[in-house]
Amino acid sequence: MSSKPLWSGRFDSAPDPAAFDFGVSFPFDRRLFEDDVTGSLAWADALARAGVLTAEDARAIKEALTAILEQGRTNPAWVSGDDEDVHSFVERQLVTRIGDAGRRLHTGRSRNEQVSVDLRLYLRRRIPLLQEKLRATIAAFADQAERAGEALMPSYTHMRRAMPVLVSHFLLSHAAALRRDHARLEAAREEANALTLGSGAIAGTGYAIDTKTLAGALGFDRVVANSMDASSDRDFAATFLHAVSLAMVHLSRIAEDFILMTGEEFGFFELADSSATGSSMMPQKKNPDPLELVRGKAGRAIGNLTGFLVTMKGLPTGYNKDLQEDKEPLFDAEDTLAVSLDATASVIRNLGLHPDRMGRAAAGLLLATDVADYLVSRGMPFRQAHEVVGAMVRQLLAQQRDFESLSLDEWRQSSPLFGDDVKEHVTAAASVKARKTPQSTNPDAVEAALRELRSWLAGGSRV
Numbered sequence: 001m002s003s004k005p006l007w008s009g010r011f012d013s014a015p016d017p018a019a020f021d022f023g024v025s026f027p028f029d030r031r032l033f034e035d036d037v038t039g040s041l042a043w044a045d046a047l048a049r050a051g052v053l054t055a056e057d058a059r060a061i062k063e064a065l066t067a068i069l070e071q072g073r074t075n076p077a078w079v080s081g082d083d084e085d086v087h088s089f090v091e092r093q094l095v096t097r098i099g100d101a102g103r104r105l106h107t108g109r110s111r112n113e114q115v116s117v118d119l120r121l122y123l124r125r126r127i128p129l130l131q132e133k134l135r136a137t138i139a140a141f142a143d144q145a146e147r148a149g150e151a152l153m154p155s156y157t158h159m160r161r162a163m164p165v166l167v168s169h170f171l172l173s174h175a176a177a178l179r180r181d182h183a184r185l186e187a188a189r190e191e192a193n194a195l196t197l198g199s200g201a202i203a204g205t206g207y208a209i210d211t212k213t214l215a216g217a218l219g220f221d222r223v224v225a226n227s228m229d230a231s232s233d234r235d236f237a238a239t240f241l242h243a244v245s246l247a248m249v250h251l252s253r254i255a256e257d258f259i260l261m262t263g264e265e266f267g268f269f270e271l272a273d274s275s276a277t278g279s280s281m282m283p284q285k286k287n288p289d290p291l292e293l294v295r296g297k298a299g300r301a302i303g304n305l306t307g308f309l310v311t312m313k314g315l316p317t318g319y320n321k322d323l324q325e326d327k328e329p330l331f332d333a334e335d336t337l338a339v340s341l342d343a344t345a346s347v348i349r350n351l352g353l354h355p356d357r358m359g360r361a362a363a364g365l366l367l368a369t370d371v372a373d374y375l376v377s378r379g380m381p382f383r384q385a386h387e388v389v390g391a392m393v394r395q396l397l398a399q400q401r402d403f404e405s406l407s408l409d410e411w412r413q414s415s416p417l418f419g420d421d422v423k424e425h426v427t428a429a430a431s432v433k434a435r436k437t438p439q440s441t442n443p444d445a446v447e448a449a450l451r452e453l454r455s456w457l458a459g460g461s462r463v
């Protein structure tokens, strides 16, 4: 510790180095450098407007802060050292440059509200970068859906073959979940977008700060409602961690699907060589390491959320140093989602399709529902049709045959309602065409969904 802490005045002796080091956050909150300076630039103006700073001091402060920001941007390694936290670093740099004017900047302000503002500004500028990566991942699914065309595959419930679907429908199902993540991140960004300055340490500041104007200057769309709440409110951080966790849960499930479906047992998709690794011992292996890592990292993101909620749950009203524990899980969650999205997008982009294998798996007994629907269209009550077809399935299974091999006579042995058009109704292609609703795997519906997704992707990105 080379510099005096910001709060040394009240103390007779310097803090015990071990205790001080334990409380230091600069090694990780240096990530808030840019936001800390941004907040301070606006605070200097607010103090000048309130008549607390002379125009001259405010100008000197802003010039120096701008130079500090510039230096930190061109040389990020400079933003380091043994200051207690990023706020202390910036203030020390300011005082070194301009002396007493710099010592006036913290008038009426507390680090409690400052750190909250910094984190809010940080999320506001960083969330769009995650959203951009989400868009890229979603676009990879859209491109593959386009490539898949009319290819068919089985869908699964209980991990057992359920009904035929278009491969594109399956791919777009993952895009649908990721779009919710995009919206959830947007909600986290909106929740963070409130000004806490003016709250002081807890009771509110004693200077006539025009908080509305200050909020506007910093691009916040509102001012927090209660200074006591503001000093320890980290709901926006929890919301962000939740949004990230759920996105990671989705990526993990995507990973699981493609680990299975690119393996020998399924062989529906082909993992690109660039998305796989080999084994040091078994020459035949093509391992889906990137997907497995994404699945593994989901646990870490969920850990960040649960750990943080546990940190919050016992805190009495007002700032407590425990709150410093908000930053590392938040940054780690952000980094984890960013790399996982990049990895997932790359795997999906380079995936090969095996329509023949998928098509073969989409035929056979999973057309049973279509057979039952055929009988219903000929007037049989569905419950009865279900029973008739169930008996057919039992028999076919025993004979190791499927519907396709039945002669018209054999069809009619099960029900006289079967006509010679049954064969054309009982195919995977006919099955998907027979779906009727907009959210279904009906080819027209899927094409419309893809078109809608394309226009969403084409619509404004903020990055």
Ligand code: ARG
Binding pocket: 025, 029, 085, 111, 112, 115, 319, 321, 323, 324, 325
């Ligand atoms: N490093 C602190 C944090 O991350 C900044 C706020 C410090 N406030 C205080 N009263 N010690 O929360």
